[in-house]
Amino acid sequence: MCNLKKSLVALIAVLTLYGADARAESFDITNVEGKVFIPTSYAGGPPTLKLGPIYQLGGPGLVIFTQAEPSGDPGSVEARDTCAVPCTPGQVIGTNSSFSGLISSPFFTSARVNGVFYDMVRVTGSLNFVSSPIVLPNFGSSPPVVTIPFTFSGELTGEAFHPGVVNPVFTARLSGQGTASFYFWLVGFDLLNPRYRIEYIEYRFEPIPILIDIKPATFPNSINPKSKGKIPVAILTTSSFDATAVDPTTVLFGATGIEVAPVQSATEDVDGDGDIDLVLHFVTQDTGITCGDFSASLTGAIFSGLRVKGSDSIDTAPCK
Numbered sequence: 642m643c644n645l646k647k648s649l650v651a652l653i654a655v656l657t658l659y660g661a662d663a664r665a666e667s668f669d670i671t672n673v674e675g676k677v678f679i680p681t682s683y684a685g686g687p688p689t690l691k692l693g694p695i696y697q698l699g700g701p702g703l704v705i706f707t708q709a710e711p712s713g714d715p716g717s718v719e720a721r722d723t724c725a726v727p728c729t730p731g732q733v734i735g736t737n738s739s740f741s742g743l744i745s746s747p748f749f750t751s752a753r754v755n756g757v758f759y760d761m762v763r764v765t766g767s768l769n770f771v772s773s774p775i776v777l778p779n780f781g782s783s784p785p786v787v788t789i790p791f792t793f794s795g796e797l798t799g800e801a802f803h804p805g806v807v808n809p810v811f812t813a814r815l816s817g818q819g820t821a822s823f824y825f826w827l828v829g830f831d832l833l834n835p836r837y838r839i840e841y842i843e844y845r846f847e848p849i850p851i852l853i854d855i856k857p858a859t860f861p862n863s864i865n866p867k868s869k870g871k872i873p874v875a876i877l878t879t880s881s882f883d884a885t886a887v888d889p890t891t892v893l894f895g896a897t898g899i900e901v902a903p904v905q906s907a908t909e910d911v912d913g914d915g916d917i918d919l920v921l922h923f924v925t926q927d928t929g930i931t932c933g934d935f936s937a938s939l940t941g942a943i944f945s946g947l948r949v950k951g952s953d954s955i956d957t958a959p960c961k
Contacts, residue, residue: 727836
């Protein structure tokens with residue numbers, strides 16, 4: 642009788658464990674972080690957006706990431722055949738992108754689900770990116786790229802290719818926003834009559850990573866936390882980000898990026914590359930920087946409302 646009870650207890654424990662494994666982890670992530678890269682392909686003719694997305698997406702408890710695949714679900718992309726015949730300045734281009742069905746195969750996809758790592762995960766569902774049409778400019782001699790805001794929604798299911806795993810291992814409803822950068826090839830080198838083809842699209846979810854330079858033109862960035870002075874911090878303009886789009890009234894800076902607002906701001910070319918940067922000054926003792934800190938961060942938002950964040954190294958070695 643005792644052995645029977647022990648067997649029943651063991652069976653119940655196994656069934657309980659099985660039942661726990663059988664329930665997929667569910668996520669509802671409203672501020673997705675990460676980025677999605679959508680390349681073009683020459684398969685079947687002119688370059689089109691026919692390859693599956695390369696991405697890293699996630700939020701609390703869930704991260705999904707892929708490597709480049711040699712082929713993938715073509716999905717449904719509004720701008721798929723954009724610039725299959727070379728585009729010219731002034732042409733209106735649709736920018737919405739959507740994928741459905743097989744999003745990424747298990748051979749190129751991994752996931753971390755509430756701390757559990759799965760190195761082979763088949764992801765199905767949908768990804769939907771919505772943004773306004775763009776009027777293709779004449780890029781001249783500048784890099785052919787257009788960056789605009791986007792909103793995102795998606796529903797994903799992940800099945801892990803692991804022995805003894807009960808699938809699916811996760812389901813997720815996702816939403817978020819950020820900036821989409823559309824990169825083009827210049828295929829006609831006559832600057833009076835340029836022609837372009839789309840190369841790839843990169844979606845970056847907010848907070849959008851930006852390039853900052855603490856104490857411009859100096860390195861290392863030595864800071865004495867006890868100083869009664871101010872720390873200059875530059876937000877740098879790059880080929881895919883305009884620093885002057887940042888609203889200075891939203892900016893905070895410090896040990897974690899949320900400590901103190903600037904007491905002064907100005908626009909100037911601090912790195913000598915011909916682009917206009919945004920320079921802000923912060924009261925040192927209000928930044929929360931302490932002896933031994935190795936980095937400081939800046940957060941804020943562009944005028945359209947999208948959040949941005951950047952970090953740079955610091956050296957507090959003189960602090961005693």
